[in-house]
Amino acid sequence: MTNIKKHAKARHVIIKIELMPAKINVYIKDNGCGFNIESVKPGSGGSGYGLVGMRERIQLLKGAINILSEHGKGTEINFWIPLQNE
Ligand SMILES: Nc1ncnc2c1ncn2[C@@H]1O[C@H](COP(=O)(O)OP(=O)(O)OP(=O)(O)O)[C@@H](O)[C@H]1O
Numbered sequence: 001m002t003n004i005k006k007h008a009k010a011r012h013v014i015i016k017i018e019l020m021p022a023k024i025n026v027y028i029k030d031n032g033c034g035f036n037i038e039s040v041k042p043g044s045g046g047s048g049y050g051l052v053g054m055r056e057r058i059q060l061l062k063g064a065i066n067i068l069s070e071h072g073k074g075t076e077i078n079f080w081i082p083l084q085n086e
């Protein structure tokens with residue numbers, strides 16, 4: 001949401017949080033300016049700490065994240081985190 005406020009210039013944002021017995025799914029979609037995902041891959045030098053930090057935290061929690069974005073077509077972030085054990 002901070003990235004959307006800071007970068008996206010979006011008019012609409014959809015947030016879905018789905019609580020399942022064994023996992024939580026989160027989906028966030030904006031209709032803003034989008035960006036080139038390749039340019040913010042770790043090591044590319046183009047990224048801040050936001051997306052890298054999200055990936056790291058989700059990895060530590062043994063979940064998964066998928067980011068789809070394209071210039072002019074907005075951004076979709078989908079991640080899930082397992083809830084079992086802890
Ligand atoms: N929702 C979005 N819409 C448009 N561009 C985005 C969006 N999210 C991320 N970006 C682009 O991806 C880049 C990397 O995002 P990231 O959160 O990693 O870094 P940052 O926001 O620039 O810096 P920080 O999060 O460290 O303050 C951003 O600089 C921006 O260009």
Ligand SMILES: [Mg+2]
Nearest residue numbers: 003048050051
């Ligand atoms: Mg950020």
